[in-house]
Amino acid sequence: MRPRLKDVVWERMGDELTLVFDQRSPLVVSDVDGRMETLLGLLRRGDHTVPELAAQLSTAGPEVSAEDVHGIVAALDGHRLVEDADRLGRYTGGVHDRHYSNLAFFETFATLERSREDLLDSARGAHVLVLGTGGLNSNTVPHLAGLGVGRLTLADRDVVESKNFARQYLYTWRDLGHSKVKAAGAWVQRFDPDIDVSTRELDVRGSEDVARLLDETRPDLVMSGIDSPRGVDLWVNEACVSRGVPFVRGGMGVSTAGVWSVVPSVSACRMCLELADPTNGELDLSPGTDDAHTDAARRLYESKPRVNRGIGALAGLLGSYAAFECLRLLTGFETPQYAGSLLTINLTDGCSTTLQEWERRPDCPACGSAATAPSALAQVVGEPSGSSAPSVDSPSSSRQPLGV
Ligand SMILES: [Zn+2]
Numbered sequence: 001m002r003p004r005l006k007d008v009v010w011e012r013m014g015d016e017l018t019l020v021f022d023q024r025s026p027l028v029v030s031d032v033d034g035r036m037e038t039l040l041g042l043l044r045r046g047d048h049t050v051p052e053l054a055a056q057l058s059t060a061g062p063e064v065s066a067e068d069v070h071g072i073v074a075a076l077d078g079h080r081l082v083e084d085a086d087r088l089g090r091y092t093g094g095v096h097d098r099h100y101s102n103l104a105f106f107e108t109f110a111t112l113e114r115s116r117e118d119l120l121d122s123a124r125g126a127h128v129l130v131l132g133t134g135g136l137n138s139n140t141v142p143h144l145a146g147l148g149v150g151r152l153t154l155a156d157r158d159v160v161e162s163k164n165f166a167r168q169y170l171y172t173w174r175d176l177g178h179s180k181v182k183a184a185g186a187w188v189q190r191f192d193p194d195i196d197v198s199t200r201e202l203d204v205r206g207s208e209d210v211a212r213l214l215d216e217t218r219p220d221l222v223m224s225g226i227d228s229p230r231g232v233d234l235w236v237n238e239a240c241v242s243r244g245v246p247f248v249r250g251g252m253g254v255s256t257a258g259v260w261s262v263v264p265s266v267s268a269c270r271m272c273l274e275l276a277d278p279t280n281g282e283l284d285l286s287p288g289t290d291d292a293h294t295d296a297a298r299r300l301y302e303s304k305p306r307v308n309r310g311i312g313a314l315a316g317l318l319g320s321y322a323a324f325e326c327l328r329l330l331t332g333f334e335t336p337q338y339a340g341s342l343l344t345i346n347l348t349d350g351c352s353t354t355l356q357e358w359e360r361r362p363d364c365p366a367c368g369s370a371a372t373a374p375s376a377l378a379q380v381v382g383e384p385s386g387s388s389a390p391s392v393d394s395p396s397s398s399r400q401p402l403g404v
Contacts, residue, residue: 003053003073004046004085006107012037019081022108027079033061039072046085077112087115098192099148109333120148122331127151129219131202131210131236133184134158135310136225136250138168139319141184144223144326145191152188152195153217155202156181163308167315204232210239221329222247223322237262237270241366246329248338250322252310257345259321260338261329267340268360269367276358317345 010019017036019027031037035057042048042056050069057064076082091099099120106116126149130137133156144152160168160175160183175183185199198217204210204226214222224236224247233249240247241264249270250259262269310318321343328336337343341357362368 001112002046002049002085003043003076003082003112004088005040005043005076006081006083006110008040008044008081010037010040021081025079027081035061035064036072039069043073043076043082046083046088073112080109080111082112083107083110083115084112088117090117091120102147106331106333114332119331119333123327124148124150126221126330127153127217127219128326128330129213129217129222130154130225131204131222132156132225132227133168133170133180134164134225134227135167135308135315136319136322137223138170138184139315140223140225140323140326141170141188142191143319143323145188145195147323147327148192148195149330150194150196152197153200153213153219154181154184154188154197155200155213156184157201157203167310167312169312204235205229207235207238210236211242214239214243214245219245221245221326223326224249227251233270234274238366240264241269241271246336246339248322248325248329250318252314252318254309255346255348257314257318257347258342259318259325260340260342261325261336263329263336263339264367267336268358269340269364271366272340272361272364273358275361275364314347317351321345 006021008019008021010017012031015030015032017029017031017040019029019040029036038060039053039057042053048056050073051066053073054064054066054069057069073082091103096103102120102123103116106119110116110119128144128149128151130141130144130152133141133154137154141152141154156179158180159177160171160180162176164171164180165173170184170187171180172183179199179201181199181201185197188195188197200213202209202213222236222240222245224233226232226236236247236249239245240262244264246261246263248259248261251257261267321338325336325338328334338355340360341355344354344356346352346354360367
């Protein structure tokens with residue numbers, strides 16, 4: 001291991017150094033004799049092991065032990081200011097240029113244990129099954145492709161229609177009437193020929209259709225954007241949970257949009273929410289209520305024909321949140337934020353967000369006693385972060401079914 005300082009600059013103020021990678025989180029360290037600054041200079045080069053660093057520092061004064069240097073390096077790693085140079089250097093030339101900003105993004109989250117290149121490798125080695133290439137996923141596919149996800153399987157049943165053009169930018173006017181999924185696959189191939197993309201004409205009529213596709217393609221993650229028929233989320237949930245495959249889902253109502261995910265054996269699943277409130281035909285964390293007017297509002301809303309109000313800016317926003325959750329699940333750069341939780345974006349107050357967690361149910365037929373063994377990905381990502389999630393019991397005045 002050869003620790004290397006990230007893109008850190010510093011300035012001396014008396015006996016202290018102020019180190020900055022991100023201006024939001026400067027680090028002040030003591031440096032009375034100047035040897036900390038010498039160490040930082042050596043770490044910037046990233047070509048010394050810890051014992052070699054100790055030997056170098058010892059030439060200019062009292063002996064410094066390898067344990068001392070190890071402690072300083074560990075402290076810097078705790079502030080995510082160092083990587084292991086031995087875990088860097090695989091991305092060179094054109095591949096480095098292609099992933100320049102991806103690598104720079106991952107630098108922020110890299111540690112001695114997992115370098116920016118390790119994090120990017122996780123994405124590039126991953127296979128994502130994209131269910132539906134409509135409003136939501138025509139806004140997640142470009143993000144997954146930009147990240148360089150190595151393999152994409154796209155599935156859809158529809159043809160391109162003129163009403164898609166408000167938000168589905170993978171398609172052009174020339175694609176009207178033609179297979180949506182083939183056009184989406186062609187877009188990915190044009191965007192980056194290194195991505196292994198395949199397409200499936202798929203009409204989902206039950207969980208077994210999703211299960212069969214999972215068995216045939218064996219993805220690491222499902223990005224689900226199918227919104228019909230009613231109940232399709234439970235089919236996707238059943239198939240994914242039974243096979244230990246995490247999935248991400250997003251959708252919109254009238255004045256809200258939302259994103260959620262399920263990590264089998266780690267988070268609550270979609271069926272857990274259904275058990276808590278069987279009236280939840282479509283995802284909504286509004287608590288059940290005896291208020292007659294609220295019940296009437298729900299019933300009346302559900303009696304209306306569905307109108308897709310998704311404009312491009314909204315679908316793009318939702319697609320970005322969903323793609324970010326995919327990125328968390330694929331790389332583990334941070335824990336999934338929406339596992340068993342609904343992130344709601346309120347469109348009527350400047351796009352403020354709230355996060356509501358729903359409870360895992362021991363009696364859930366999908367993830368309870370019949371739960372499958374944890375998937376490899378679930379083990380990688382660990383427990384979801386739910387510390388800031390408000391209770392599902394939080395009162396909510398409006399019901400907003402989600403669909404794209
Ligand atoms: Zn469940």
